[in-house]
Amino acid sequence: MSLATGPIELPDYLPEHLGGVAEPSPPDEVRVRLTPLAFGRACQMLHRAGARFVTLLSAQLPEPAIVGVFAIRGDLVVLRAPNDGPEPPAYTALGPWWPAARWAEQELADRHGVRPIGLVELPSLTRPDADALDQSVDGVDVFSIPYGPVRSGVFEAIQFLIQTGGEDVSRIHTRPFFKHRGLEQRFAGLPPAHAVHVAERIAGISGVAYALAFSQAVERALGVTAPVRAECWRAVHAELERLANHLDVIAKLAETTALSVGQARFQILKEQVMRLRAQLTGSRFGRGVIVPGGVRLDGRISPGSLLNAVDELERDLTRDRRLFLGTASMTDRLIGTGRLPRALVEEYSAVGPLARGSGLSTDARHERPYGDYRRLGLQVVTHREQDAMARVLVRFGELSESLRILRQSIDHLRRSDVELLAPLPAHGNGCGFGWAEAAQGELVVWVELRGGQLRGVHVASPSLRNWALFERAFPKDVLTDLAFIEHSFGLTPAGADR
């Protein structure tokens, strides 16, 4: 990893440059209060400076405001434009010139009635109608296929409206929110220890990352630090979850190529990980362990047996990876498929293995390290090829890296004190951000607490942010590539829709 070289410059995202007032900021954050007019300008400056769009939200604490969140060079820049009296501030819409912000802005309009100047309204983003199909197509002999929300096979609900002449995909329109369950509102009134059950069930396959980001948000809001041993356990559970997710993606790609033997091998590996998690936590999905303040459970198996399990996994993975990468019928289908140029990925502010497969070294564990990752020295795996194969190679690299840092975490665990849980103040007030790198990418959670209970929660899920890029993932690809490209994205509609 090399950092930018050249003359040392003052960061161009300091509050004075952005035209706002600096606010007290916790570590890794730059908080700025602005007028609605300055808000739009500051967003443009951040865009020019190469910031990544994270989310837009309507906050109630410390006062009603529109909050824009951006990531740049190891900081989370938080722009806050307070309301004009009872009305949300009239800032200039970001969506028309920054595609990454389009869905977030539309969601804010649909769910909170925030209408910025120049908002381009998309029809019913958060209330999709499976029967509302394309009214026109681009060109002669082009037709529109609605694929989903009922999928073939066992997949989550999402809809793609695909315009095609039979092979070439001329346009694809992704429609999320078929699974919108209103879980962000479900947090209201719950104490943090109960609210974490909701967080875990926003995206079941990344429940550990959701519990972790949520817990860290609560801890930052209330000024609590989790004990070292809890941080080690959190890293162990998070990396086991990443293993399961990446193995799942690889197994599904093998299934799509009809390479049944490869599919079976990677399913076996995934099931090994799921069973290890069940032995360790009592839950195949690692649920019920991570809570605000620390973890609730010292592993049910000893660090020694955990290490043995990691060794066994690595042995099997090494053999199966060699077979997978040596099977030309498999790799040929992925090389050159679904190419996403680096500039496009940056423009859409994509995250996770998707962004890393196009050469971006973005990873929340590395950009703003948290918990045990501050001590683990993570190597971010990137690839420059920008295609589905690159995204698979990134995942293979991350599988090895996860196993390596699992060993390190287990070692830290052995040398840490026995304390697992720091008490939370009984009637704590506060608000703050927390984040975690889920298997799908960077997850950011905003929490507001009053009198020891959750008031508002906002989730910026990697799945929603990355799915916006799907419409651009078919530059030269045909209809039959859809499954490969979708699996190489490795996203979950449950997380996107919440």
Next chain:
Amino acid sequence: MLAWIARGLATGRITTRYPRGAEPPPSGYQGPIAVLDSERADPALAQLCPTGAIRVDVRGGLSLDRGSCIQCGECVRTAPARFAFARRYETAARTRASLVVGNVDHHDERPARRALAEQARSLGRSIHIRHIDTGSDGAEEWEIQALWNPHYDIQRLGFFLTAAPRHADVLLVTGGVTDPMRMPLRRTWAVMPEPKALVAVGTDACSGGLAAGNGLVAGGVDAVVPVDVYVPGSPPAPIALLHGLLLAVGRLTEEVEA
């Protein structure tokens, strides 16, 4: 390709013998909750549950509805004398009432089970399954997919996945049914040929789970289409699902139940 085959042969058999042999969960498994002591309970026990699955009646009779339970374990941690994680996977039931355990009148669902088995007789030993997601958290899909992995290999029991509802005998539904998924669910069910069975997979599908009553989900599949088998769990483990599927096609023998 030969290398793949050699690797497979070296691994040997890893498939479970279930349902012919028992398959208990690992120790400490956080699965279904059992009520240990259901008499003279404190009404405050009902407050322990984030989804309201715990009831205490006027005489202090304690019961827990597994169809609403998200298996978070708050009750087990706070009142270990009353509640415990049951060390078994099998929880599927023919009727919603049978999911309630503890101090309740015993509900005899054997007649309903026999009727279901009778209906499934003509399907024989080859069952085609269709899945629809109506608002799950995504974990249920993983556990259904796991049924086709070498550890569970559900095809050995004659279950196959089909992409067309018109070819399907069993519909697996995950999720508490969000508004945009109501109509797709009704249509999928309507075009399936008789005889057919519908399995609600997971606590969300049984009752809506955490999202129940918020106006965005119907609060369980049976609010939209009739359910034949309920498989509670958050999510139900593969063996729990397999048990539910066997119940849906009338192949649950007495030994498996015991």
